[in-house]
Amino acid sequence: MAENVRILLKEEEVDKRIAEVAAMINRDYAGKEVHLICILKGGVFFTCELAKRLTVPVSMDFMSVSSYGSGTESSGVVRIVKDLDESIAGKNVLIVEDIIDSGRTLAYLIEILKQRNPESIHLCTLLDKPERRVKKQVKVDYTCFEIPDEFVVGFGLDYDQKYRNLPYIGVVEFQ
Ligand SMILES: O=P(O)(O)OC[C@H]1O[C@H](OP(=O)(O)OP(=O)(O)O)[C@H](O)[C@@H]1O
Numbered sequence: 001m002a003e004n005v006r007i008l009l010k011e012e013e014v015d016k017r018i019a020e021v022a023a024m025i026n027r028d029y030a031g032k033e034v035h036l037i038c039i040l041k042g043g044v045f046f047t048c049e050l051a052k053r054l055t056v057p058v059s060m061d062f063m064s065v066s067s068y069g070s071g072t073e074s075s076g077v078v079r080i081v082k083d084l085d086e087s088i089a090g091k092n093v094l095i096v097e098d099i100i101d102s103g104r105t106l107a108y109l110i111e112i113l114k115q116r117n118p119e120s121i122h123l124c125t126l127l128d129k130p131e132r133r134v135k136k137q138v139k140v141d142y143t144c145f146e147i148p149d150e151f152v153v154g155f156g157l158d159y160d161q162k163y164r165n166l167p168y169i170g171v172v173e174f175q
Pocket residue numbers: 039040041042043065066067074097098099100101102103104105106157158
């Protein structure tokens with residue numbers, strides 16, 4: 001099926017907002033080290049842009065989870081494909097995601113990570129689709145943009161593994 005991508009958030013808007021959110025994190029974590037956990041694959045682009053703007057000490061780790069589902073819907077059953085390399089015990093963890101949609105992936109992930117005794121655990125996302133949230137509420141500490149219920153790509157987000165490299169956020173329109 002052919003698809004078209006309509007720009008929702010321009011590159012400049014995204015960059016400006018990431019800088020604002022980074023400033024909030026710098027303020028909130030003053031005097032502490034923040035341990036960024038990037039959720040692969042989509043979180044990579046946002047994590048890099050955010051991390052470059054942090055002035056507090058930063059350490060990083062990566063995790064890959066797969067939500068059993070098909071097409072554009074996640075199922076809520078989440079499998080860890082790549083676990084963290086290091087312990088998070090005693091660390092100030094900040095999970096960095098590209099998008100919170102139904103909230104199922106993050107609800108599951110936060111429960112798992114809490115059991116590993118971090119000093120604190122917070123969540124930062126580039127995009128949030130609040131309308132899509134199912135049963136479990138996920139507390140999001142830092143959100144760059146709330147967006148409507150549309151399937152988006154770019155800045156790490158894919159459709160069928162394509163469009164992750166777009167420097168803006170676009171809506172996929174199927175023709
Ligand atoms: O709130 P939810 O409905 O659970 O959806 C959000 C999840 O979906 C996306 O990951 P995806 O499974 O597409 O993996 P990817 O980042 O590797 O593309 C996104 O990065 C979140 O992890």
